[in-house]
Amino acid sequence: MAFKNFRIGVIGRTLLICTTIACWMYLLLHTQYYISGILIVAVTIFLVINLIRYVEHTNEKLSRFLNSIRYSDFSSSFRDQGLGTSFKNLNSAFSKVINEFKKERLQKHENYRYLQTIVQHIGIGLISFDQQGEVELINTAAKRLFNIPTLRNIDDLEDIDTKLYETIIRLRSGQRSLARISVQNEPLQLALSATEFRMRDNNYKLVSFQNIHTELEEKEMEAWQNLTQVLAHEIMNSITPIASLSETIHTLLKKNLSTQNGAYRIDHESFSDVKDALETIHTRSHGLIRFVNSYRDFTQIPDPNFxxxxxxxxxxxxxxxxxxxxxxxxxxxxxxxxxxxxxxxxxxxxxxxxxxxxxxxxxxxxxxxxxxxxxxxxxxxxxxxxxxxxxxxxxxxxxxxxxxxxxxxxxxxxxxxxxxxxxxxxxxxxxxxxxxxxxxxxxxxxxxxxxxxxx
The missing domain is CATH 3.30.565.10 (Histidine kinase-like ATPase, C-terminal domain)
Structure with a gap:
């Protein structure tokens, strides 16, 4: 039975059911056409079932819509024709919601690909693993750093370097540490940083690795250059006057030292100059000794007694x-x-x-x-x-x-x-x-x- 409108369809089916019931009552009370009555009862049951199915079409559509969301199946469409304005509005609302979910899913996928691109191209190594040690993420920088094609479990890092593995396990969220390792005879000085997070009812640890070996060598060289300059300056400040005064004493003695009756003699003025020069040499020598002792103190600081x-x-x-x-x-x-x-x-x-x-x-x-x-x-x-x-x-x-x-x-x-x-x-x-x-x-x-x- 075809109807152009959902309301007309419901009203028409209801009227037919009422008519068949009225006919059945008439035959039952005023005639003895029992077979006809039985047929009318069958027709009535058929019409009731048809009406129920016709009405439940809305529930089926709603169930299909919710299942589409549940299983992320956004290929469904809701375009029933000829069922009236109410169904037209319902279909329109369903379609708009589905389209919004499609946009959100597409944006989520684009964001995921964007983050994946950043993680894989960043110059700092990243490894994320769960409480069982199963690695969820290892980026390209980490693979290059440890010269490995992949990493399934964090325990596998113990084969690369035991101390590195122990440092990673000990690190807590927000903590930093340094680790010196060697990968295929190449020294690496790694700066490690860890953070912990919870996802899908599971705890994860994300550890970053940055090789600062080159930067440390440059800083070390700069520190040595600065220290050498200062040491050279301080030492030359003491050695230069000592060398100069030694030369002066040598010249004075060569010119003014004489022998008389087997004894060395020198005039009073020259003696006074030699004495002053020796006192200055003595003072500068002790200054140099103090400087060396200061350097020794600097390199021999005791461990703290907390x-x-x-x-x-x-x-x-x-x-x-x-x-x-x-x-x-x-x-x-x-x-x-x-x-x-x-x-x-x-x-x-x-x-x-x-x-x-x-x-x-x-x-x-x-x-x-x-x-x-x-x-x-x-x-x-x-x-x-x-x-x-x-x-x-x-x-x-x-x-x-x-x-x-x-x-x-x-x-x-x-x-x-x-x-x-x-x-x-x-x-x-x-x-x-x-x-x-x-x-x-x-x-x-x-x-x-x-x-x-x-x-």
Missing amino acids: QVFSIKKLLQHIKSLHKGEAENHDVSINICTDPDSLEVTADPDLIEQVLINLTKNAFRALKNTGNACITLIGGLDEHGKPIIKVKDNGDGIKAENYRKIFIPFYSTEKATSEGGSGIGLSLSRQIMRKHNGTLTVSSKDNLGTTFTLRF
Whole structure:
């Protein structure tokens, strides 16, 4: 039975069902045509079933739509004709939703391919693996770095280098580490960084690998060149006057030394010159010895003896040590700790030496400064880790010296009995590295300098 409209179809089928029921009632009550009645009942049942199927067409369409979304099958179309405005609107809504899903799926696929292209072409090696060690991702850079075609399980890296494998397993999210390995007799100095994430109810670790061997060699060469220049400068400063004075003594003795009755004689003036030259040689020789001892101290820093101690008490001790010097130079020393109960785990003796070095530097920076002030600050940084600052209100560090102040034996002023040998800042930074911490500096012209110890 064909109808042009869904409503007409439903109404027509309902009327036919009612008509057949009425006919059946009439035959049952007023006639004895039992066979005809049975046929009418069969027709009625057929019409009811037809009506149910006709109405359930909407539910079937909705079920087909939801299954298309469930199984990501966006090839279905909803274009039934001749079922009225309501079905036309329903088909239109279904088609729009399907098209939106197609766009989202296409965009998702494009984003995935974009990210895959970036991951595969980036110069840093990337490996991602789950808790069982199954590798989910290894990019081209990592394959080239370890000279492997593929990697199925992270345990296979143990065949390349055991220490590298152990470092990867130990790394936690946000941690960094360095590893020195050799792949086919080629040395690699790797900087490792790890992050952890959760996906599909499983935990994953993503580790990045960057070969910094070349950069480290360049920095090492630059450091050696800077150190060599400073060493040559300091040694020549001592050797040159010694060599010159030795030549002077030799000339004086050759010209003015005479023999009389088997004894050597020299005039008083020449003797005085020789004596002065020998005293100068003695002084410069001892200066050179002190310089060599300083170098030895720099290369023989003891391992820290870690203890928990109060930062406030340490800063008060530093202030007491410099009380006399502060009074002599008219410098005020202030202490600021927040909170007062702040403690740090470190070697108190080594950290005290660092603070003494920085405080003496501050005194030298405050020469000829009015209202000179040194502030010792203890507190927490933005990550909640302890920091100590030594701040002065001097003229600041000149631009040409800013990047060189941590070079061993580099000094902005001549060495004196009060300091300035150029070893203090280098030694202090080495001590902080022994503590797995850092020593940094910030300085502005006419606003002073601040050294920061981060633990």
